[in-house]
Amino acid sequence: MPDARITVPPSVPRGKPFEVRIIVRHPMETGYRTDESGKSIPRNVIRSLSCRYNGEVVISAKLSSGIAANPYLRFFVTAKESGPLAFEWVDDSGLRGSDTASVTVA
């Protein structure tokens, strides 16, 4: 399964903001649910997510149990140079995930 689905426009004009979307595959287990035997299911959510555009952090988010599974973020970045949009995230279990998209600046 893909870790995430990132959407950026195919080409962006220099100096203008462009929309970035990411949906990350993650169960975002809240920690409030119990299983069929009544045992508590431990919390496991993505706790932090950040995105670097050509190495510079453009968004940094702290998520918690209020965010639904397969979290979806949408934000805007100002186009400077062509290059990678590199996402990284870490969840409560310590598992690190990452995915990258390319930005082409016209």
Next chain:
Amino acid sequence: MLAVGLERSLPLGALKSGVTFAGADVREMQADDLSNPGFLWVESGEKLWNTPTGAANKSCASCHGDARASMRGVAAQYPKHDATANAVQDLDARINACRVRKQEATPLARESDDLLSLAAWVAFQSRGLPLRVAIEGPARAAFDRGEAFYKARHGQMNLACAQCHDQNWGKRLLSEGLSQGHGNAFPAYRLEWQKLGSLQRRIRACLFGIRAEMPPPGAPELTDVELYLAWRAQGLPLEAPGVRR
């Protein structure tokens, strides 16, 4: 194929997809491919389609080529009677049959991410196309059983599918709006499940809701009902991957 003599409780012109009963936020999520979480499975399905597997070391693409061409219109005909299996199969069963017979691989478990992904990828190739299943000939027995199941009362609440979905659609039941009960958006990302699931899972959930015995996933009774539902929804466009609450 004409279904001579069969009465439709919902005339074809009066069919409404479940998406019309969903809230605006759900409709928006389904309409936007970029935020529709079902696409995580569609993407995964595309990868699996092209990945060789099994003792035969074949991928789906080895025989079927590009799914965008070969699978167009296929999901809209399911469930379908298969001559080799001599049974009506839903899409999940047909995919597994191919895995076992052609790829010489083990069948994938129902509701497993891999099977859901493959079904999502195949169903996606029929998105927008009208449902049209064959119920005559070898499929007729399954269709009749499905219709009987749909109209029979089940469970502790002693309710028939028809009572909610034929007679009371559009009304509210404990703050939930009743849809017409079509399966044209499946496999669908259900917000309650927080993942993609099959129509069989949804049917089982309904049976759970009326406190009836739930046949196990893959049971022939569920395929029978799926066939009846597909006939009942004839002409509605496939919406896979759908989003539902």
